[in-house]
Amino acid sequence: xTSPILEAKGLTKxxxxxxxxxxxxxxxxxxxxxxxxxxxxxxxxTTLRMLYGFVPPNAGSIRYAGRDFFEHRTETKRMIGxxxxxxxxxxxxxxxQNLFIYASYFRPxxxxxxxxxxxxxxxxxxxxxxxxxxHVLSGGFVRRLLxxxxxxxxxxxxxxxEPTTGLDPSARLDAxxxxxxxxxxxxxxxxxxxxxxxxxxxxxxxxxIHEGRDVAHGRPHEVIGDLLGDHVVVIPRxxxxxxxxxxxxxxxxxxxxASVLGEVRVPVSKDDLVALSAEFEGATxxxxxxxxxxxxxxxxxxxxxxx
Amino acid sequence: MSAAESLGAAWHWQSxxxxxRNALVFVRNWKTAVVPxxxxxxxxxxxxxxxxxxxxxxxDYQGVSINYATYVAAGLIAYTGxxxxxxxxxxxxxxxMFYQKTWDGILATQVELPSVVWGEILWAxxxxxxxxxxxxxxxxxxxxxxVVDVRLPFLLCMPFLGFVAGLAFASFALIFTAIxxxxxxxxxxxxxxxxxxxxxxNTFFPIDPSHPVLRVLWQLNPVYQLAEAARGLLVLxxxxxxxxxxxxxxxxxxxxxxxxxxxxxxxxVLGE
Numbered sequence: 001x002t003s004p005i006l007e008a009k010g011l012t013k014x015x016x017x018x019x020x021x022x023x024x025x026x027x028x029x030x031x032x033x034x035x036x037x038x039x040x041x042x043x044x045x046t047t048l049r050m051l052y053g054f055v056p057p058n059a060g061s062i063r064y065a066g067r068d069f070f071e072h073r074t075e076t077k078r079m080i081g082x083x084x085x086x087x088x089x090x091x092x093x094x095x096x097q098n099l100f101i102y103a104s105y106f107r108p109x110x111x112x113x114x115x116x117x118x119x120x121x122x123x124x125x126x127x128x129x130x131x132x133x134x135h136v137l138s139g140g141f142v143r144r145l146l147x148x149x150x151x152x153x154x155x156x157x158x159x160x161x162e163p164t165t166g167l168d169p170s171a172r173l174d175a176x177x178x179x180x181x182x183x184x185x186x187x188x189x190x191x192x193x194x195x196x197x198x199x200x201x202x203x204x205x206x207x208x209i210h211e212g213r214d215v216a217h218g219r220p221h222e223v224i225g226d227l228l229g230d231h232v233v234v235i236p237r238x239x240x241x242x243x244x245x246x247x248x249x250x251x252x253x254x255x256x257x258a259s260v261l262g263e264v265r266v267p268v269s270k271d272d273l274v275a276l277s278a279e280f281e282g283a284t285x286x287x288x289x290x291x292x293x294x295x296x297x298x299x300x301x302x303x304x305x306x307x
Numbered sequence: 308m309s310a311a312e313s314l315g316a317a318w319h320w321q322s323x324x325x326x327x328r329n330a331l332v333f334v335r336n337w338k339t340a341v342v343p344x345x346x347x348x349x350x351x352x353x354x355x356x357x358x359x360x361x362x363x364x365x366x367d368y369q370g371v372s373i374n375y376a377t378y379v380a381a382g383l384i385a386y387t388g389x390x391x392x393x394x395x396x397x398x399x400x401x402x403x404m405f406y407q408k409t410w411d412g413i414l415a416t417q418v419e420l421p422s423v424v425w426g427e428i429l430w431a432x433x434x435x436x437x438x439x440x441x442x443x444x445x446x447x448x449x450x451x452x453x454v455v456d457v458r459l460p461f462l463l464c465m466p467f468l469g470f471v472a473g474l475a476f477a478s479f480a481l482i483f484t485a486i487x488x489x490x491x492x493x494x495x496x497x498x499x500x501x502x503x504x505x506x507x508x509n510t511f512f513p514i515d516p517s518h519p520v521l522r523v524l525w526q527l528n529p530v531y532q533l534a535e536a537a538r539g540l541l542v543l544x545x546x547x548x549x550x551x552x553x554x555x556x557x558x559x560x561x562x563x564x565x566x567x568x569x570x571x572x573x574x575x576v577l578g579e
Contacts, residue, residue, distance in 0.1 A: 150415070
């Protein structure tokens with residue numbers, strides 16, 4: 001079995017008296033995408049910042065290719081590519097110069113930087129803008145340049161923090177293709193996103209964080225199944241018995257009942273679904289598999305109930 | 308990260324990579340980056356040095372009679388050596404840190420935060436060196452025209468003196484860069500520290516404080532030491548004790564300022 005290129009154990013971060021990340025373990029393998037999910041404030045960004053060395057953890061270990069991150073910080077940082085969610089392009093330089101200048105921030109130096117920059121410009125369809133200022137780029141192309149820049153030194157692990165936020169659907173699809181291609185090249189990718197379809201499609205494994213803790217991890221369908229069950233019943237807002245069905249399901253212990261624009265969504269087990277059909281014959285509802293949106297809404301509501 | 312590591316980062320390739328980045332931008336924008344800022348001390352020299360010379364009698368400088376323009380020439384070199392790195396580390400560094408997010412991009416690489424701080428310090432000092440070179444050139448021309456009377460070969464030393472002192476001024480400025488809430492708040496370090504310090508350090512007029520406490524403070528002031536070291540070299544060919552004073556006061560300001568700037572910048576940029 002392949003060894004993990006990134007391995008973190010017991011990661012803990014406290015700010016003041018508050019624990020933001022609590023005893024978190026994670027692994028990422030070459031050629032695989034680890035999706036890091038959770039509602040706002042769950043601790044995703046803090047986890048990433050610890051992993052790429054922006055902030056030190058209060059406890060825990062981080063290893064890259066088996067080497068301790070804190071003992072071999074400079075060497076292991078050479079293995080990491082970071083693409084933060086903010087636009088941190090260097091607007092004092094052109095598109096290609098952005099790649100060159102970024103390459104200068106790594107040692108050992110990148111072999112044949114001109115060839116590498118040309119390759120990335122071509123691969124990310126940035127060649128027509130090579131001598132332009134990044135100001136002329138659309139949002140999608142800015143994101144392309146940010147990602148291209150983060151892999152200019154051929155890292156082994158790439159951190160992508162919400163890589164498609166703010167992009168139009170077409171640009172998002174393009175970004176997905178690029179991410180998928182980088183995975184195919186053997187890059188290990190740690191991805192955070194708010195788009196559930198993106199996490200489901202791109203991630204080989206998911207780690208769901210809630211209030212700094214690991215609440216589920218594994219393959220996407222396993223994670224959803226573990227947390228939400230087999231099915232989601234969607235009761236439309238115009239179903240006359242909607243409130244009764246809702247109450248009945250809650251009475252049977254259904255958790256994570258969500259109301260979205262008057263539509264009730266309830267994750268249920270197979271047995272509950274059979275009983276529901278018998279109890280409310282003739283009622284209108286839809287049944288679909290649960291998805292990460294359901295999980296995300298459930299976690300967010302759960303968090304909202306906390307003091 | 309220990310204090311020794313923070314200070315040792317000055318020699319690290321990472322700091323020089325940040326310096327190189329800023330230098331490349333400077334070269335790229337040289338038309339706007341070089342001439343206008345360097346013109347300020349030149350205009351000061353023309354206005355105060357040449358303009359006032361006709362109304363001010365010769366001054367006695369350590370037994371040598373010099374005209375006011377000669378006195379101000381050394382003062383303007385000190386003013387430039389202070390102002391250029393100080394304002395570069397205040398405004399330009401703040402823009403890179405806050406508005407352009409340049410530091411965020413750099414920190415996402417192998418480069419560590421103390422090296423970003425040192426890169427800015429080294430760059431600001433280098434800019435001071437460039438501007439002092441321009442001022443020195445102008446002073447040299449006026450010497451040839453007979454307007455001032457300086458020892459020309461020593462003009463070549465001025466940029467290097469400025470670079471050394473500039474390290475202290477830039478590191479001191481970066482403390483404010485790390486803590487000001489917005490760019491408008493730069494008015495505090497500019498008008499309450501920068502301007503008074505550049506005026507009362509034997510730059511435009513001599514001050515000889517009689518109170519012993521003030522005397523000690525003057526000795527610890529690198530702007531004063533820079534002005535006097537420059538004047539000593541240009542007028543007498545001997546900086547006297549001011550060369551040692553300049554090195555000492557620079558180190559006394561540079562070390563704590565850099566450590567504090569690293570700490571405050573870490574808090575601001577990394578939230579740590």
